[in-house]
Amino acid sequence: MRTVYFDYNATTPLDAAVRTAMLPFLDAEFGNPSSIHHVGRRARAFLDEARDRVARVFACKPSEMIFTSGGTESNNLAVFGVARHFRDKGRHIITSMVEHHALLHPCEYLSEKEGFEVTFLPVDRHGRVSPDDLRKALRPDTVLVSVMAANNEIGTLQPVAELGALCHERGVLFHTDAAQWFGKEPFVDIHQFNADLVSVCAHKFHGPKGAGALFIRSPLLPDPILFGGGHENELRAGTENLPAIAGMTEAIERFVRAPVFNREQLAPLATKLRDAAGSIAGVTIRSPREECLANTVSFSAKGCDSIMLLAGLDLEGICASSGSACSAGSLEPSHVLKAIGCEADESNALVRFSLGRESTAEEVQTVCAALPAVINRARGCEL
Ligand SMILES: Cc1ncc(COP(=O)(O)O)c(C=O)c1O
Missing domain, CATH: 3.40.640.10 (Type I PLP-dependent aspartate aminotransferase-like (Major domain))
Structure with missing residues (x-):
């Protein structure tokens, strides 16, 4: 079974160039930036340079x-x-x-x-x-x-x-x-x-x-x-985490100015998902149409709960989330859905698809095809 990863808001895969930028600090460049000797001073020089690089992208002082x-x-x-x-x-x-x-x-x-x-x-x-x-x-x-x-x-x-x-x-x-x-x-x-x-x-x-x-x-x-x-x-x-800082600096330089989540690529995919989910009886799309991240499509489904929906999707190889990853696994209703005025039973039934760089039209098609049956099963009725 192929994995469809539609959970980019939870986390994204490490970029290959970002990984490469981290490697020296997991290996030869192991120094502590606070050490006086030359190994430490090299680490300090890198730390200072990383801060300068981030500050250049952000246009702020290091x-x-x-x-x-x-x-x-x-x-x-x-x-x-x-x-x-x-x-x-x-x-x-x-x-x-x-x-x-x-x-x-x-x-x-x-x-x-x-x-x-x-x-x-x-x-x-x-x-x-x-x-x-x-x-x-x-x-x-x-x-x-x-x-x-x-x-x-x-x-x-x-x-x-x-x-x-x-x-x-x-x-x-x-x-x-x-x-x-x-x-x-x-x-x-x-x-x-x-x-x-x-x-x-x-x-x-x-x-x-x-x-x-x-x-x-x-x-x-x-x-x-x-x-x-x-x-x-x-x-x-605390001693600075240089591999992490090296990776973050590289990612900020590469993926922030020109957003790595490309709206032109993602918007049509998200619209397709939105239309397919929205056409299922008892499903309400919760992500706004305007002023919303292009990669995120969230909905609630009457008569289900998130855990059943997510487990059903997972059986089809589809990774989605019920919102914040830390509440996955618990049946805590979404405080966000409650705040937007969702009924209590539906606040328990949020599914979030969040797309990203590697998402394709074919994957969206797979999810659209699987969704009606997954929702029906979560409602306790077999298709
Ligand atoms: C809006 C928002 N703030 C903060 C965090 C926390 O990030 P981390 O768990 O990486 O510390 C997240 C992660 O899901 C988030 O989505």
């Missing part, structure tokens, strides 16, 4: 790029770092109801354990935050607003530049989790988000897992969340 272990850590550093740094100024944070758990859980922790108040902005039926709602929610004690650039479960693009501008008018810091955005949408420079902090996650665009970055606009210096050394401008202690 000191504004902090290398992290991925999207989760970047989000944690942004939220905890800013909130704790400014806790004497105010203890109010604003985010949205559709963020990834790597953003929601830090906010919930601050609210439960550290005396912060968090406003979770509602979204419309497309999953979009309204700038008006943000304007109304801003308060004199708001220290941070965080709204994601692109939603991982249904693909909605948020009006982040507008939200960021609003925050800046009011002197409030703005963070965006752009883990699903990089490599998929046209990138000019890091300033296009109007954000003070931006999270990047390498394995979403053919880089290695365990590699990420946080852009932090100078002169902002959030509190660190990892202690034990002066690495990363005193913001992130």
Whole structure:
């Protein structure tokens, strides 16, 4: 049986050139950038060069790029770092109801354990935050607003530049989790988000897992969340993961400016999937038609649950997801579907197809052909 991998929002295969760029650091170039001797100094020179290369793509200062272990850590550093740094100024944070758990859980922790108040902005039926709602929610004690650039479960693009501008008018810091955005949408420079902090996650665009970055606009210096050394401008202690940094740098150079997820290639494939799924009785497409990632088609199916649907697809060789990978395997209803006003039973029945560089029309055809029977079986009726 052939594998059809339609789960690129969960992760992407490592690109061959990215792998090649990593190899020296898994081999001869094993030095610790903090060592004084020449082996360490070579590693330091590479680390400095990597930061320069990323900064050139992003059009920011090298000191504004902090290398992290991925999207989760970047989000944690942004939220905890800013909130704790400014806790004497105010203890109010604003985010949205559709963020990834790597953003929601830090906010919930601050609210439960550290005396912060968090406003979770509602979204419309497309999953979009309204700038008006943000304007109304801003308060004199708001220290941070965080709204994601692109939603991982249904693909909605948020009006982040507008939200960021609003925050800046009011002197409030703005963070965006752009883990699903990089490599998929046209990138000019890091300033296009109007954000003070931006999270990047390498394995979403053919880089290695365990590699990420946080852009932090100078002169902002959030509190660190990892202690034990002066690495990363005193913001992130720990010996730098050079293979991961080498891979991420290569992936950023290759796949961000000209997005590796090519809209012209993917949009027709996604439309075909969308039309085929949408024509099945009891299926509702949940990804918006406009202002949505071109690679993402999500739907809910009445009378099923995600686990049955995903297991049924898997039996046909088709890899899909129920949204955020971390909740696969559990029957947790999707908080994103709930937020867009989906009935409780359907929030349990999300299927996300996310296409990518290697996806073909033939694969889409295979999925379209298999889908009606898979849904019927998940409903407990054999075809
Ligand atoms: C929007 C978003 N933010 C953050 C993350 C977390 O990334 P990682 O698990 O690589 O740390 C993901 C990964 O699914 C994501 O989709």
